Amino acid sequence: MPAAPILILLRAPLAPPDVAGGAGEQDSERVILGLGLVRRAVLAGRRAGYGQVFVLSADGGAAAGAVDVPGWSHFAASLTFSPAAPLVIAPAAILAETDWLERLAEARIEPAAWAAIPNRIVMVAAASTSGALDALEEKGGARDLIAVESSLARRFGSPAPIPAGIDPIVVETPADVRLAERRLMRALVKDTDGFMARHVERPISLQISRLLAPTAITPNQMSLISIVVGICGAPFFLSQRASLQTVGALLFLAHSILDGCDGELARLKFEESRWGGVLDFWGDNVVHVVIFACMAIGWSVSAAAGWPLLLGAAAVLGTLGSAGFVYWRLMRAKDDGGTLFTSVSAEPERPLARVLDAASRRDFIYLVVLLALFGKSNWFVLLAALGAPIYFCLVLFLAAREQFGDTRNPPGS
Numbered sequence: 001m002p003a004a005p006i007l008i009l010l011r012a013p014l015a016p017p018d019v020a021g022g023a024g025e026q027d028s029e030r031v032i033l034g035l036g037l038v039r040r041a042v043l044a045g046r047r048a049g050y051g052q053v054f055v056l057s058a059d060g061g062a063a064a065g066a067v068d069v070p071g072w073s074h075f076a077a078s079l080t081f082s083p084a085a086p087l088v089i090a091p092a093a094i095l096a097e098t099d100w101l102e103r104l105a106e107a108r109i110e111p112a113a114w115a116a117i118p119n120r121i122v123m124v125a126a127a128s129t130s131g132a133l134d135a136l137e138e139k140g141g142a143r144d145l146i147a148v149e150s151s152l153a154r155r156f157g158s159p160a161p162i163p164a165g166i167d168p169i170v171v172e173t174p175a176d177v178r179l180a181e182r183r184l185m186r187a188l189v190k191d192t193d194g195f196m197a198r199h200v201e202r203p204i205s206l207q208i209s210r211l212l213a214p215t216a217i218t219p220n221q222m223s224l225i226s227i228v229v230g231i232c233g234a235p236f237f238l239s240q241r242a243s244l245q246t247v248g249a250l251l252f253l254a255h256s257i258l259d260g261c262d263g264e265l266a267r268l269k270f271e272e273s274r275w276g277g278v279l280d281f282w283g284d285n286v287v288h289v290v291i292f293a294c295m296a297i298g299w300s301v302s303a304a305a306g307w308p309l310l311l312g313a314a315a316v317l318g319t320l321g322s323a324g325f326v327y328w329r330l331m332r333a334k335d336d337g338g339t340l341f342t343s344v345s346a347e348p349e350r351p352l353a354r355v356l357d358a359a360s361r362r363d364f365i366y367l368v369v370l371l372a373l374f375g376k377s378n379w380f381v382l383l384a385a386l387g388a389p390i391y392f393c394l395v396l397f398l399a400a401r402e403q404f405g406d407t408r409n410p411p412g413s
Contacts (some may be wrong), residue, residue: 003085003126004051005105008075009041009066010144011057011092030093030171032180033268034213037171041096042066043270048101051085055092056143072137084129089122091145093171095180097187100166112160114152120168122148122159131155185210188264192342194361197260201253205260212265219266222258223279230255230287237291238298242375248291249365249372255287256362263339277340281331284362285323289316292384299378308378311385318388322395329399344395345402352398359391 030037042053042065053066054075069075088104104123109115113128122145124132135155142148152159171180185206193202212222233251236244262280266272296312326344334340344360345353364380371377 004049005086005088007041007045007050007053007096007101008087008089009038009053009055009092009094010089010148011038011055030177031214032095032171032177033184033210034215035269037095038066038092039064040270041090041092041094044096044098044101047098047270049105050088050101057092071141072133073141075133084126086126087122087124087129087132089124089145089148090120090168091170094120095169095171095183097168097184099187100168103163103166107163107166109160113156114159115162116149116152116159117162117166117168118149119145120170121162121166122152123162124152128156181210184268188267192357192361194358194363196363196366197256197361201257201260205257205264208258209261209264209268212261213268217265219262219269219271220273220276220279222262222265223276223283226255226258226262227283227287229258230283231290234287234290234294237294237372237377238301240298240302240375240378242373245372245375245377246369248294249369249377252287252291253365253369256365259284272339274334274340277331281327281341282323285319288319292316292319292381295378295381299381302378308381311381314386315381315384315388318384318390318392321392322388325392325395325399345398347402350398350402352394352401356391356394356398359387 032040035043038053038055045053046065055066055068056072056075057068057070088101104121107115107123109123110125110127113125114132115123132152132155135151136142136148138151142151149159169176169180169183171177188206188209189198189202229251233248233255236248236251239245259280262276266276292315293312296308296315299308299311300306322344326341330343330346331340342348343353344356347353348357367383368377368380371379
């Protein structure tokens with residue numbers, strides 16, 4: 001099994017004070033959406049499977065999780081792995097992202113000794129590590145990426161190209177900061193977002209997350225805030241007045257928007273956790289259950305009849321049944337550090353699984369808002385009373401088909 005690659009960041013010396021007398025700033029101390037660049041590199045490198053992150057700097061002060069070394073000779077002495085690992089060398093001002101780091105870790109450049117994206121990334125093949133370190137120590141040591149590229153070119157000749165699809169950016173100017181922020185925010189949009197979530201909710205939640213990223217607010221705190229907002233909207237559905245139902249529907253929508261922020265903050269700050277996934281999953285379902293129950297109670301009181309309560313019970317039990325079964329079957333034992341809930345199916349490419357996943361998205365909230373404008377949100381209870389049990393039965397059917405096999409309709413057919 002190949003050794004995990006090593007990430008080496010080259011930190012520039014302290015910049016001189018500017019003309020206004022302000023303090024100089026190291027490139028690695030630049031903060032992007034709440035995280036310094038070196039700290040982001042450490043966390044992204046760890047997520048991408050890198051063995052260790054080193055910071056080559058004469059000034060010291062590496063971020064938590066990185067090993068600070070003053071020169072290449074010290075770095076060489078600190079390497080005890082065998083066999084040699086590939087090296088990835090970049091400026092400390094690089095915007096580290098898990099996606100391109102993973103692609104780079106999987107890339108194989110042999111028989112070339114090294115590869116490069118000029119002025120951004122250098123990769124040294126595992127078999128060439130020893131010779132590369134000798135070359136980088138010569139003439140006082142290579143202190144920046146240009147010197148690294150020059151030293152390696154003298155030793156090994158011209159570099160091979162870095163595989164396509166790897167496109168890191170170096171953050172050096174205020175314009176680069178804005179570009180880095182936009183790039184990180186775009187990466188937060190999920191392929192599984194529904195139409196309205198992608199075009200209405202996500203743009204709003206991203207701006208909220210952008211403002212919250214530099215603060216101490218945690219993803220789990222955002223989950224609790226969104227749950228509280230959703231539950232606060234439920235009592236408004238006890239009334240048959242359109243104005244009050246609209247307030248409740250808008251709070252329900254606000255819950256959905258804020259619920260996107262917890263995952264966005266978790267991914268931005270590398271704070272994903274199993275507990276956070278559990279809180280997010282069950283918090284959503286609790287909000288739905290409380291709102292369905294209040295809709296049914298309000299309708300029952302208005303109609304002076306008990307049958308709306310039966311509709312509400314069907315909606316609540318169908319919702320809890322589906323959530324409980326999916327959690328028990330797919331999420332209970334999941335602890336791989338990724339997103340806890342991704343699909344209602346173990347084989348999400350099946351046509352029925354795709355339909356059920358699409359139905360599980362929260363675009364239905366806009367129908368609640370529309371009905372509430374006319375004081376008819378209780379009509380949604382009727383839809384939920386029919387849809388939730390049917391959905392639960394289809395989830396059970398899909399699980400049984402996956403469990404016992406379906407030779408007639410294989411996954412993806």
